[in-house]
Amino acid sequence: MNQAAALPDPECVSLDAIAISDTRLYQQDAWRPFFERLRREDPVHYQAESPFGPFWSITRFDDIVAVETNFRDFSSEPTIVIGDLADDIPFEMFIAMDPPRHDEQRRAVQSVVAPKNLAEMEGLIRGRVVEILDRLPVGETFDWVESVAINLTTQMLATLFDFPFEERSKLTYWSDIAAGSPEIAGGDVSHEERLAGLTECLETFTRIWHERRGREESFDLISLLQRDPSTADLPERPMEFLGNLCLLIVGGNDTTRNSITGGVLALNQHPGEYDKLRADPRLIPSMVSETIRWQTPLMHMRRTATRDLEFQGRQIKQGDKVVMWYLSGNRDESAIERPEEFIIDRPNPRHHISFGFGIHRCMGNRLAEMQLRVLWEEIMQRFDRVEVVGEPERIKSNFVRGYSSLPVRVHPR
Amino acid sequence: MPTLTVIEYHGRSHTIEAESGKSLMQNVLDNGVPGIDADCGGACACGTCHCFVEQAWRDVTGEPDAMEEAMLGMRPDRTGQSRLSCQIRVSDSLEGMVIRLPEFQM
Numbered sequence: 001m002n003q004a005a006a007l008p009d010p011e012c013v014s015l016d017a018i019a020i021s022d023t024r025l026y027q028q029d030a031w032r033p034f035f036e037r038l039r040r041e042d043p044v045h046y047q048a049e050s051p052f053g054p055f056w057s058i059t060r061f062d063d064i065v066a067v068e069t070n071f072r073d074f075s076s077e078p079t080i081v082i083g084d085l086a087d088d089i090p091f092e093m094f095i096a097m098d099p100p101r102h103d104e105q106r107r108a109v110q111s112v113v114a115p116k117n118l119a120e121m122e123g124l125i126r127g128r129v130v131e132i133l134d135r136l137p138v139g140e141t142f143d144w145v146e147s148v149a150i151n152l153t154t155q156m157l158a159t160l161f162d163f164p165f166e167e168r169s170k171l172t173y174w175s176d177i178a179a180g181s182p183e184i185a186g187g188d189v190s191h192e193e194r195l196a197g198l199t200e201c202l203e204t205f206t207r208i209w210h211e212r213r214g215r216e217e218s219f220d221l222i223s224l225l226q227r228d229p230s231t232a233d234l235p236e237r238p239m240e241f242l243g244n245l246c247l248l249i250v251g252g253n254d255t256t257r258n259s260i261t262g263g264v265l266a267l268n269q270h271p272g273e274y275d276k277l278r279a280d281p282r283l284i285p286s287m288v289s290e291t292i293r294w295q296t297p298l299m300h301m302r303r304t305a306t307r308d309l310e311f312q313g314r315q316i317k318q319g320d321k322v323v324m325w326y327l328s329g330n331r332d333e334s335a336i337e338r339p340e341e342f343i344i345d346r347p348n349p350r351h352h353i354s355f356g357f358g359i360h361r362c363m364g365n366r367l368a369e370m371q372l373r374v375l376w377e378e379i380m381q382r383f384d385r386v387e388v389v390g391e392p393e394r395i396k397s398n399f400v401r402g403y404s405s406l407p408v409r410v411h412p413r
Numbered sequence: 414m415p416t417l418t419v420i421e422y423h424g425r426s427h428t429i430e431a432e433s434g435k436s437l438m439q440n441v442l443d444n445g446v447p448g449i450d451a452d453c454g455g456a457c458a459c460g461t462c463h464c465f466v467e468q469a470w471r472d473v474t475g476e477p478d479a480m481e482e483a484m485l486g487m488r489p490d491r492t493g494q495s496r497l498s499c500q501i502r503v504s505d506s507l508e509g510m511v512i513r514l515p516e517f518q519m
Contacts (some may be wrong), residue, residue, distance in 0.1 A: 069458050069480060103486050109491035115517035291513075316430040357458035359483050366519045
């Protein structure tokens with residue numbers, strides 16, 4: 001693949017030559033017509049050559065649901081992104097496991113993010129949000145990604161774990177290196193750095209765990225894990241402890257961060273919807289779900305075929321990579337009406353594919369929705385408008401759909 | 414058109430005239446009873462239409478299949494009475510059935 005050449009014309013290029021893993025599609029925000037053509041002409045598409053080897057692309061909403069709910073034929077092992085990861089840290093990460101191990105490990109931690117516990121965290125999160133928004137420089141152009149999205153997500157992570165606040169940037173750092181290897185998302189984190197960082201992560205959390213034991217009336221994630229009988233001895237299984245920590249940190253980092261920025265961008269591109277929101281802030285919960293659909297912060301998840309099988313007329317072989325493009329499923333006109341439009345009062349706004357479906361469906365979905373809801377409630381109280389005043393810069397990845405900067409100005413009410 | 418009773422977590426009770434042939438999930442939504450999210454729209458793929466059906470009715474509703482079992486297994490508040498309401502088809506034989514809704518859907 002020639003990275004220097006221009007992207008091909010999406011309507012004229014031969015189907016075989018459509019390279020959907022090319023990160024330029026996402027960095028240049030040029031992916032729409034390519035997926036549109038695949039959904040129309042070749043919904044289960046084979047890309048024979050890529051830096052990640054050959055793989056299948058599933059592009060329609062219903063087909064993604066079919067693959068995702070068939071965990072026997074489409075395995076989450078060894079990994080759930082296009083690139084294979086040569087890993088010598090034996091993480092116990094249930095997102096990349098099949099039943100029955102997946103079920104046992106997920107069951108142990110999922111009650112931590114149940115809506116019942118979230119209600120207890122909401123006040124803490126609101127406090128952080130208020131502090132950040134009240135300090136924004138009114139009348140100046142600033143970078144929303146750095147000042148709000150990254151800052152707030154990092155503070156929220158620290159709050160969720162009740163992590164030492166002045167050391168909170170470590171959480172973001174560990175999150176970045178855990179998923180930052182070149183093989184998986186084109187990052188440049190070296191093997192040595194990753195190993196050293198994750199070792200520090202495990203040591204730090206093991207220390208925090210022992211210091212915190214026996215503390216009553218705390219609703220941080222560590223205290224909740226300690227109170228649940230199935231995870232009360234988690235540090236005695238270090239790789240499961242580290243795996244769960246990383247899943248909670250990574251899962252709540254890029255995803256929320258980029259949905260925070262995506263919401264501002266979407267409202268600016270659809271001023272009529274921004275007017276609707278100003279007229280009726282009770283639309284915030286459905287606007288949040290619509291933002292998560294519209295942004296699709298994780299663009300794909302991958303499965304691996306466990307046997308030779310036929311799927312929608314195509315012959316998939318045992319061991320083939322099968323990539324489900326959530327980004328495309330969320331734009332599938334056969335499942336979602338007027339999918340290219342951002343409509344904050346859709347009749348069923350949670351009917352999107354950003355959280356995935358089936359047994360690996362995002363465990364933190366209600367936490368994510370709560371964080372975004374609290375943020376927008378506080379934004380709408382303070383600002384008539386968060387105005388986008390320049391182009392966003394997008395990150396280079398075919399997995400995380402994210403922004404590295406977005407210049408804005410805030411206009412107080 | 415069986416008559417069903419749907420009880421919200423905090424005890425509010427609703428009597429609904431259900432439509433046979435549709436799922437229980439769709440009937441609860443159509444009658445405006447809060448407490449069911451149904452994010453996936455009835456594909457047994459999200460677990461957000463969780464409800465509780467008393468054992469006495471299990472002969473009529475049948476037991477969960479493997480996929481429903483797998484989805485129910487992710488619910489922290491799962492009990493022996495747990496079902497996904499999108500997987501129960503309403504028929505006249507459910508006349509008088511009582512369904513309880515959980516504290517939250519996730």
